Amino acid sequence: MSIDAPETTRVPVALGDRSYDILIGSGLIASAGATLAARFPGRAVAIVTDATVGDLHAPALEAGLTAAGLRHHRITVPAGEATKRFAMLEEVVDQVLAHRLERGDLVLALGGGVVGDLAGFAAAIVRRGMGFVQMPTSLLAQVDSSVGGKTGINSRHGKNLVGAFYQPGLVLADTDVLDTLSTREFRAGYAEVAKYGLIDDPGFFSWLEANWRGVFQGGKDRVHAIATSCRAKAAVVARDETETGDRALLNLGHTFGHALEAATRYDGTRLVHGEAVAIGMCQAFRFSAKLGLCSSDAAERMTAHLKTVGLPTELAHVPGGVGDVDGLMAAIGQDKKVARGKLTFILARGIGESFIAKDVDPAAVRAFLAEDLARG
Amino acid sequence: MSIDAPETTRVPVALGDRSYDILIGSGLIASAGATLAARFPGRAVAIVTDATVGDLHAPALEAGLTAAGLRHHRITVPAGEATKRFAMLEEVVDQVLAHRLERGDLVLALGGGVVGDLAGFAAAIVRRGMGFVQMPTSLLAQVDSSVGGKTGINSRHGKNLVGAFYQPGLVLADTDVLDTLSTREFRAGYAEVAKYGLIDDPGFFSWLEANWRGVFQGGKDRVHAIATSCRAKAAVVARDETETGDRALLNLGHTFGHALEAATRYDGTRLVHGEAVAIGMCQAFRFSAKLGLCSSDAAERMTAHLKTVGLPTELAHVPGGVGDVDGLMAAIGQDKKVARGKLTFILARGIGESFIAKDVDPAAVRAFLAEDLARG
Numbered sequence: 001m002s003i004d005a006p007e008t009t010r011v012p013v014a015l016g017d018r019s020y021d022i023l024i025g026s027g028l029i030a031s032a033g034a035t036l037a038a039r040f041p042g043r044a045v046a047i048v049t050d051a052t053v054g055d056l057h058a059p060a061l062e063a064g065l066t067a068a069g070l071r072h073h074r075i076t077v078p079a080g081e082a083t084k085r086f087a088m089l090e091e092v093v094d095q096v097l098a099h100r101l102e103r104g105d106l107v108l109a110l111g112g113g114v115v116g117d118l119a120g121f122a123a124a125i126v127r128r129g130m131g132f133v134q135m136p137t138s139l140l141a142q143v144d145s146s147v148g149g150k151t152g153i154n155s156r157h158g159k160n161l162v163g164a165f166y167q168p169g170l171v172l173a174d175t176d177v178l179d180t181l182s183t184r185e186f187r188a189g190y191a192e193v194a195k196y197g198l199i200d201d202p203g204f205f206s207w208l209e210a211n212w213r214g215v216f217q218g219g220k221d222r223v224h225a226i227a228t229s230c231r232a233k234a235a236v237v238a239r240d241e242t243e244t245g246d247r248a249l250l251n252l253g254h255t256f257g258h259a260l261e262a263a264t265r266y267d268g269t270r271l272v273h274g275e276a277v278a279i280g281m282c283q284a285f286r287f288s289a290k291l292g293l294c295s296s297d298a299a300e301r302m303t304a305h306l307k308t309v310g311l312p313t314e315l316a317h318v319p320g321g322v323g324d325v326d327g328l329m330a331a332i333g334q335d336k337k338v339a340r341g342k343l344t345f346i347l348a349r350g351i352g353e354s355f356i357a358k359d360v361d362p363a364a365v366r367a368f369l370a371e372d373l374a375r376g
Numbered sequence: 377m378s379i380d381a382p383e384t385t386r387v388p389v390a391l392g393d394r395s396y397d398i399l400i401g402s403g404l405i406a407s408a409g410a411t412l413a414a415r416f417p418g419r420a421v422a423i424v425t426d427a428t429v430g431d432l433h434a435p436a437l438e439a440g441l442t443a444a445g446l447r448h449h450r451i452t453v454p455a456g457e458a459t460k461r462f463a464m465l466e467e468v469v470d471q472v473l474a475h476r477l478e479r480g481d482l483v484l485a486l487g488g489g490v491v492g493d494l495a496g497f498a499a500a501i502v503r504r505g506m507g508f509v510q511m512p513t514s515l516l517a518q519v520d521s522s523v524g525g526k527t528g529i530n531s532r533h534g535k536n537l538v539g540a541f542y543q544p545g546l547v548l549a550d551t552d553v554l555d556t557l558s559t560r561e562f563r564a565g566y567a568e569v570a571k572y573g574l575i576d577d578p579g580f581f582s583w584l585e586a587n588w589r590g591v592f593q594g595g596k597d598r599v600h601a602i603a604t605s606c607r608a609k610a611a612v613v614a615r616d617e618t619e620t621g622d623r624a625l626l627n628l629g630h631t632f633g634h635a636l637e638a639a640t641r642y643d644g645t646r647l648v649h650g651e652a653v654a655i656g657m658c659q660a661f662r663f664s665a666k667l668g669l670c671s672s673d674a675a676e677r678m679t680a681h682l683k684t685v686g687l688p689t690e691l692a693h694v695p696g697g698v699g700d701v702d703g704l705m706a707a708i709g710q711d712k713k714v715a716r717g718k719l720t721f722i723l724a725r726g727i728g729e730s731f732i733a734k735d736v737d738p739a740a741v742r743a744f745l746a747e748d749l750a751r752g
Contacts, residue, residue: 090462097533100709125501128528128539129618152504157473163504164540242505333476 009227013147013234015241018167022147022230024223028174029057029110032135033064039170040106043131044071046096048119049110050079053137056180057110061135073099081266081273083114084153086162092122096130106131106169112138113145113273117163120151124166134171138181139189140274142173143196143229148237148250154266158331159258165242173230175223186216187310188274191253191281193225196232198281198302199249202352204228209305216309248356252346253281259331260315263322270319271312278311279318284354287368288347298350315373325369332365385603389523389610391617394543398523398606400599404550405433405486408511409440415546416482419507420447422472424495425486426455429513432556434486437511449475457642457649459490460529462538468498472506482507482545488514489521489649493539496527500542510547514557515565516650518549519572519605524613524623530642534707535634541618549606551599562592563686564650567629567657569601572608574657574678575625578728580604585681592685624732628722629657635707636691639698646695647688654687655694660730663744664723674726691749701745708741 008025028035036045045065049058054076065072075095077083096107107130109119116134123132136146152163178186193215197205214221233250240247257273257280264270285299303313315322322328332343343360384401404411412421421441425434430452441448451471453459472483483506485495492510499508512522528539554562569591573581590597609626616623633649633656640646661675679689691698698704708719719736 086462086466093538094531094533097531097537121501125497125528125538125540127537128526128541150504152501155470155473157470161473161503162469162501164501165504 009223011227011230011234013167014238015167020167020169020171022171022173022234024142024173024175024227024230026174026176028172029135029177030060030064032061032172033066033068033070035170035172036065036106036108036133037068037070040131040133042070044099044101044105045073045108045133046099046101046106047072047074047108047110048077048092048115048122049074050077050083050112050115052079053111053115057137057177061110077115077118079114080268081114081154081261084118084160086153088118089122089153092118093126096122096126101126101130103127103130106133108133108135109146110135110137111141112136113141116141116146117151117160118153120149120166120168121153121163124151124164129166132166132168134168136171136173137177139178139186139226140192141189142175142178142226143189144192144233144250146171146173147230147233148247149241159261159266167241173226175218175226178222179218183216183310185272188272188278190215190309191274191278191306191311193229194302194306195250195252195277195281196229198285198348198351199232199252199346199354200352201228201232202350204232205302205305205351212305212309246356248344249346249354252348252354253277253279253284255332255343255345256280256283259328260318260322262331263327264318264320275312278306279313279315282306282313283315283368283372284346285348286372287345287365288349290368290371291347291364294348294350294353298348302351314375316375322373325366325373328369329362329366333362385599387603387606387610389543390614391543396543396545396547398547398549398610400518400549400551400603400606402550402552404548405511405553406436406440408437408548409442409444409446411546411548412441412482412484412509413444413446416507416509418446420475420477420481421449421484421509422475422477422482423448423450423484423486424453424468424491424498425450426453426459426488426491428455429487429491433513433553437486453491453494455490456644457490457530457637460494460536462529464494465498465529468494469502472498472502477502477506479503479506482509484509484511485522486511486513487517488512489517492517492522493527493536494529496525496542496544497529497539500527500540505542508542508544510544512547512549513553515554515562515602516568517565518551518554518602519565520568520609520626522547522549523606523609524626525617535637535642543617549602551594551602554598555594559592559686561648564648564654566591566685567650567654567682567687569605570678570682571626571628571653571657572605574661574724574727575608575628575722575730576728577604577608578726580608581678581681581727588681588685622732624720625722625730628724628730629653629655629660631708631719631721632656632659635704636694636698638707639703640694640696651688654682655689655691658682658689659691659744659748660722661724662748663721663741664725666744666747667723667740670724670726670729674724678727690751692751698749701742701749704745705738705742709738 107123134146149167155161257276483499510522525543633652
């Protein structure tokens with residue numbers, strides 16, 4: 001590990017012959033050329049990035065790749081969720097092939113969740129599977145989407161309905177780049193950090209309540225929060241790679257959240273993914289409280305923390321509204337976490353006590369949504 | 377197995393928890409509803425087919441599914457290789473989602489290799505992987521493309537450059553439907569049957585030389601040839617599912633063949649896949665002979681047999697020609713069986729003695745192609 005900077009934290013993801021490392025730390029973009037040359041000697045690299053991130057961070061990455069003697073090409077896609085569609089997938093696939101990359105070469109995602117999901121899916125399907133490296137540049141991507149191998153695009157029928165489980169060979173999470181994020185974007189990623197506490201780690205949630213300012217500010221609290229999140233996700237993924245069981249816990253807040261994203265047509269000016277998850281988690285706890293599964297205190301406590309850091313927690317916080325119950329129910333019904341006509345939700349018995357509820361009555365969801373919309 | 381007709385031959389494909397059966401026999405389309413209801417109870421079925429095959433065979437299949445109480449929808453794509461493209465993939469994916477099929481439901485490919493490759497790829501990526509059943513209706517699909525889990529579409533850079541390894545849960549090969557094929561189409565599939573003899577089964581090749589008329593005619597010789605082919609392919613796939621080694625042997629004739637298909641722009645009126653493979657296998661043997669690896673006698677013997685059944689064996693047999701050496705070399709260079717700049721070919725030391733040659737000098741290929749084009 002001598003090639004990695006000394007302050008780098010390593011989180012292994014144990015998946016048999018598809019195991020890989022997440023390296024978290026400072027300066028990893030600039031040192032990526034040397035890291036990749038050591039771990040994947042002689043591979044050509046297709047860097048998939050968006051215009052915003054590419055301008056900021058690609059030059060340092062490319063300089064390192066050139067210095068390490070790795071052939072590289074940059075493929076730039078538009079920033080934003082709308083990029084996760086078939087036309088852009090075809091465009092990326094086509095450019096990777098046009099650069100004559102082979103099966104052993106690398107597709108490298110340099111960007112947030114959109115770039116990682118799209119580039120990972122392209123890596124999964126070009127030549128039926130190429131090498132793949134994630135370099136997540138948003139907090140959300142570093143703690144969530146870059147880890148665990150879910151890749152894909154959206155469909156007009158819903159978010160992430162098309163894709164592949166495809167593991168990267170390495171994740172490099174450079175914590176310096178998070179300083180270039182807007183506060184709104186950082187907050188959105190923080191919703192996923194808080195999620196790991198809410199799922200099964202009440203101690204981590206309490207730590208966040210006490211130390212969230214440090215996470216936003218940077219330094220060791222931030223690294224601790226990211227590494228804890230990655231370890232939590234890696235453990236779940238190692239237990240259940242393809243989401244036939246436990247992994248569904250990671251969807252806490254996501255069934256409601258995806259419906260909100262659909263209701264706002266994936267318009268990031270109104271609602272970004274992490275914000276939708278923040279509201280969705282609050283809804284999951286409110287729904288759990290309404291069903292008598294957890295206390296109102298628990299729902300109020302987690303809502304208060306998310307509100308304190310500046311995240312939206314209510315449907316009424318979404319600019320332009322989220323439509324009516326019928327629209328939300330239709331979006332929930334098409335969500336891929338449906339199993340044979342029943343609705344599956346991640347509900348909670350308390351903070352850090354989430355569980356998979358597979359037989360949720362659609363009528364109960366409908367009644368809850370009507371009430372939740374009426375909170376105003 | 378009481379639900380399967382008594383004359384059905386079963387060929388198991390051993391792939392651990394993704395193992396499945398190939399059932400080969402008469403009347404399997406009409407009995408498919410009962411078979412599927414027994415093996416996959418309660419699943420909804422999206423039948424992907426083309427207009428030609430759908431008109432001929434979908435009604436019998438649908439009647440059986442209805443009788444067995446399985447919800448089903450038909451998705452019809454245009455017949456022909458041009459259907460293996462992104463736009464049609466998106467169309468199939470979209471229709472599967474529009475019919476609200478879930479992760480455990482089935483995509484069923486009813487058709488030849490094009491339908492199987494496209495539908496299988498759609499099954500692989502909708503909700504990151506749905507159930508998948510192959511009902512191959514061409515000889516080529518029954519002995520080759522429906523077995524082994526290769527799915528995908530073409531790119532403007534080459535054939536099958538985009539796709540997934542995705543295993544079906546069941547293959548139903550109804551041998552009756554082959555009577556609806558044209559002689560040309562049956563012959564094209566026969567090229568892949570002969571391939572199994574040429575790879576590693578000289579006894580089977582001799583049997584084909586003696587019994588090919590029976591295979592074309594139908595009855596027990598045909599079933600024997602199909603079952604032998606499926607067993608051969610299943611054995612290779614079980615050894616090497618994702619083509620990191622041995623499986624490449626199945627590409628005998630395919631590197632040259634794909635270049636010919638590219639040169640004729642996948643125009644099936646000029647050259648269909650099996651014909652390209654027939655010529656490609658003859659080229660592989662001629663190239664092997666030129667390199668001193670096998671005798672000219674072996675090349676002449678296998679060429680003579682393919683010619684006897686009516687298959688093309690020479691570049692000059694392709695209507696409109698195949699262009700020049702530069703065009704063919706460019707197509708070969710983009711073929712996905714390239715590894716780090718070297719060319720990989722399946723060559724032969726004799727009939728039934730094929731092997732993977734990984735370090736073939738492009739200059740040697742170029743010289744061979746110039747000579748082969750000059751045969752006139």
